[in-house]
Amino acid sequence: MPLQSMTGFARREGTCGRYRWAWELRSVNGKGLDLRLRLPAGTEHLETDVRKCAGDNFSRGNMQVNLTVSASETSVEPVINQGALSAVLSLREQLRDVIDAAPLRLDTLLSIRGIVDFREPEEQEGERAARDSDILAGLRLAIADMTAMREGEGVALYRVLLEQIDRIETLTSGIEADPSRSVPVITARLASQIALVMDGGTKVDPDRLYAEVALLAAKADIREEIDRLRTHVAAARDLLKKGGPVGRKLDFLSQEFNRESNTICSKSNAAAVTAAGIELKVVIDQFREQVQNLE
Template identity: 60%
Template sequence: MTGFARSEGHWQRYRWTWELRSVNGKGLDFRLRLPQGSDHLESEVRKRLSGRLSRGNVQVALSIALAESRLELVVNEAALQAVLDLKARLGDALDDRPLTMEGLLGMRGIAEFREAEDSDEAIETRDRMILDDLDLALDRLSAMRGDEGEKIVAILSRQIDRIETLTEMIAADPSRAPATIAARLSEEVARLVEAAPALDSERLYAEAVLLATKADIQEEIDRLNAHVAAARALLQQGGPCGRRLDFLAQEFNRETNTICSKSNAVAVTAAGLELKTVIDQFREQIQNLE
């Protein structure tokens, strides 16, 4: 989700620049900085951003400058008429000098120079071209985010491979072999009967079998394998998948915690702890993915 893009354009006396910055975020959040007088563009800008991006904190800045100034003299007709009326009413009683252009321009509020305004049609043309350059900046931002995404996908694929390998190690651990489980149950029952001869060995054995069944981790292993397949499918299909992968990471962690809690073998516990480490790394990388 990280990226930067810039685009520039010009038309007649206007020049503008778009700058887009994107960083990681759980959702999609825009921070717009538009120049004064461009607030009418905000709705369309947000629409175009939402249509191209689905996740990340995105800062969008637009600057517009005038390549050349075009001044016009604006006369305050009401103020001018008031001065002329006053002159006509008082005549030469106060001042017998005639009014001159220089004198009128020197009066505050009679006339002033200001930037000439463009027609509505010209403004619409300019705005359309500015938004076209926003699309260009979005193309560049998406390309940069895509390049980053490909690198992250490669890392995630390796982590998924490691999760699958560790799951296979747990599934193949000798402690899960039926003969090993039977021998362990027999030893535990024999130890209890030796410590308390009054106990019913057959009842103890039945209880031990029940506990062993509850401690079996085959379901967790099957679900881990299913999640591995689902994660690979998401990465292969392309497109935004960060939220769905984040959900799978939670499921990976849930199954691994259960395996560690049920484990009665050192090797299985060690593999489970390494699984948790890889899953944490997997979740960290997913935060960088759209």
């Protein structure tokens, strides 16, 4: 399953009968899937289908989903207000003996407010069902377009992240192979420091001295941190190869990378190791920044 970025855009539009519709989808980074829908009046019943369709295809991202629907032509039909017409005719009968009741003309009736209304014809159930089906089909196409865009960016992110993981591994190997970590160098450095103490005339209990030296040597050992970095490198490569929504897991690994690099820098007693540890932290920060874009 390919990696996906959380950044994407898609637009689809079409017509169904006298209706024109258009979908516009925008997606940016988010901790989860946050859908913000804007559906026009008369299409609110589509919300459940829209959310399901988006949820079936995406797991993360702040996504705006906008739908516009307009009628390509406006037609109206006359509707007679039977109550108002009956009232007018009844009044005419009541006033027959009071005033001269001339025959009612059609234009006279039409001039009386409320007798005839003009309104858009009611939408038939079949017409509405066909429109909704066409609109949802358009949504699926727009989601497919956005998926393709997010996957395209995912391919680019894959290459960048893989290069950064390779760099982390190279720096880890360099730290591991640094001469300052060899037994002869460590022994010589400790012997030199002990000689300085002894030459100063300070009396030191030999057993206590050796115990302190062993403790310092143990605290300065970064074997465990190096092993964990290698384990995290292998796990990160496996996740990238697996693909799919692995952004959260890679973000967790980036935090673990950072923890180990901090420990290496704090334990380092050699300039070369410290410099490599700092560069390692820079690469890890870049790695984590890119991971924030992954679904």
